[in-house]
Amino acid sequence: MSRRRWLAAGAGLILGLAAFTSAKAADDTIKIGVLHSLSGTMAISETTLKDTILFLIDEQNKKGGVLGKKLEAVVVDPASNWPLFAEKARELITKDKVAVVFGCWTSVSRKSVLPVFKELNNILFYPVQYEGEESERNVFYTGAAPNQQAIPAVDYLMKDEKVKRWVLAGTDYVYPRTTNKILEAYLKSKGVKQDDIMINYTPFGHSDWQTIVADIKKFGSAGKKTAVVSTINGDANVPFYKELGNQGIKATDIPVVAFSVGEEELAGIDTKPLIGHLAAWNYFESIKTPGNEKFIKEWQAYTKNPKRTTNDPMEAHYIGFNMWVKAVEKVKSTDPDKVIDALPGIEAPNLTGGVSKMLPNHHITKPVFIGEIKGNGQFDVVWKTPGLVAGDAWSKELEGSRDLIGDWVGKKCGNYNTKLNKCGGQGS
């Protein structure tokens, strides 16, 4: 047999096998797409979320799956490459015929896959805190909107720490810029003067923080209590906190409240000099509830790592996954249209002792916690909202978005203008 014929035969065999296995799988399992970067810059954060979904699927299958079928994960690697996210999403939906996708971290990756989900009519669960100003029919936002993280954190600093001067420091991309725009408008509405707000942006992966930390120190010595609100993302946080520690800025002088620093990020730093700096999240690993303790125990058993941490986006996936399961069981179908219509109103317990609810704007209700960094890399909750906060798709602080609401139940519209009483406006 010639070499070419060998090759052809081999290829045929492989194709046949592939077709056979996928045909067999399609019959008795429900496929779930996992669209998280496993390589590249974002792998640091997203790999854990992939493991989380695999863990949740495993747990659900132990309980007998959904609608009598086992769940099967289809994992793809979009490699922190935004256009590749769209390609991989298309592959998941058309080739693998997944019923739902859990994925994305950065806003730009979400924006990149949006047209695909709209065109092919599938469901995306997005688990990360983001800048808001969006409500799409095919997307369910289980992370925090700005009013579920940024605004309560600022309120806490104003009320409890009597902060009068504000440094808004962020990485230069859409989430920090929009969040800071919202915060600036909010602070001004509370009577903070322009002179008392300093806004600073740095590139991704910024590692030389000497000048900026010195500037913050200078800004903070104007005789008024100063705090830093940090939307600095990912890798840049470690050198930032190291520089703060080295230049001797203590939390008692100038506290830093961060929106992107969780248990995972702190794993790379010695937290002793950072004791007292703050983070605002909807979940902390250190929160003691029976549900959380069980989750942590099972997660550590599943990953076979007794030191593995949990974090806020993981909890968001936990809530989102359970909501999807409940919705599917309610309509007895995985058809995206039926599930999308069934999801608003579905309730699922969160890990901090409450019950989160999917809202008509495809955001969920969550409690907000302020935690202080402890010496062991965990957080100590010092404040929390009295109840659950409903996520606003459109910020009430910004001109132009103030009058918009997302309502996929009554109005069937993601950006309904309540002043003009018609669908359409910003972001359509």
Next chain:
Amino acid sequence: MLTRFCRKIRALPFAALLIFASVLPVMAGPFEDAVAKFANDEFTDTDEAIATITTSGNPRAYAIVSALQDGRLSADPDTKKVYITQSDGKNSDASTGAPVASIPDSAAPVRLNNRLRRTVEAALGALTLQSPDPAKRIQAAQSVFKAHDEAMLPAVDSALQKETNKSAKLAFSEARAAILLFKEDATDAEKLEAIGTIKARGDQEALALLVGLSGEQPPAIARAAANATASIQSNLAMWSAVQNAWYGMSLGSVLLLAAIGLAITFGVMGVINMAHGEMVMIGAYVTFVVQETIRTSYPGLFDYSLLIAVPLAFIVAGAIGIVIERSIIRFLYGRPLETLLATWGLSLVLQQAVRTIFGPNNREVGNPSWMSGAFEIGQITITYNRLWILCFTLAVFALLLAMLRYTSLGLEMRAVTQNRRMAASMGIATSRVDALTFGLGSGIAGIAGVALSQIDNVSPNLGQSYIIDSFMVVVFGGVGNLWGTLVGAFTLGIANKFMEPVAGAVLGKIAILVLIIFFIQKRPRGLFALKGRAVEA
């Protein structure tokens, strides 16, 4: 910064209390009740407990409050008993000081938040004004200076009179001035003198105090305060230029360290090595592995971990470099585009390999004690880790220069660079020299990784952030010239740091790139171009 604690004790005759403190052992009653409050795990109760304990005059007060600050105070919510873990690991009962064999499992450390931490700091300041240790007295004076609470004036006065240590005396007089400045019924003369003392201090905290002096002030005092503010500000502006220069040097040293290996492989050999950053990353991971081994097996050696990591990182990264040269790069000499693509692919392979072995998360690399913290010269803060990195970089540079100048390998390397064919005819094994040169460049990148692990995060992406900057430095400084790399790195570093406060970090970086483009247009061979026939070969 007035804390609730300060407001509470304002009415109390503080000096008297401090004198009584050493004489009167208070029996039962409010003190014990206050200590028990720690067990409630409520911030408001803890706050009240601190206030009561500090003003109680009980000799245990200092031990309790300082244990609270260090997180050594634990309380049992069931029995309401409170315990102190001493620094030597022994336990004692907080209110009596009696030794306790062990702390029950139900006891948890007493929690603090930032507001309470400030209260604790102020309380400790009050309790240590008369401490026998001058460093502690200075610290106490500083916290009084910050809080400038009127109620502390008699205590500060009596401490000032007894003080013999010169710097402690200065600290106390500054603290006294801060109090007088904000005291409603202080005379104008007192206030003017206070402004003078604070002006002499001249740092940002002094400025904060003077700026914070608002409300109705007599014209003479308002004028003096404004003058002092202006003079401190102009003084600080001068220091900020010095500070920018220092930051620039420090950034320059980091750039130099990352680029110096590249200056050899790219500058001397002409190989565009996109995997250079990954050699830096490997060096950082070697440091991590060394520290991890030391942590688990020889914790006493932790301060020497970097000294052990440096030669190891050189060997590991150098060996990997030689393997890469022998297996990939030597087939691609003279084909820059293919080299670029191959090494780029290689860099992705190395990144993913590290990600698979060590996981995608940041790894913790600790600073040895001699690299933590900062010291002050005038009004600028110099952090030890940056200072050491600067020294280290210059040492590496000097060693490399000496190696090229005085060793036979250095001689051979220079010969091969200048004229490969002639060197080969003279009996130099050029391919062996190529491999060793590449190994040397990679090894130095590995050393850079050890240093960078101290200021950046150790993750698989570490190298990526340095590769562009490194090429920029080498091209700007002039290809094939180590001195050019040195001058290039420091020029870019300092220019960047003077640009940053004006234009911001993002725009500053763009501006530097634009300037380099113009510069390269004008001088395509960089700052220090090699002259002679060698260049054309």
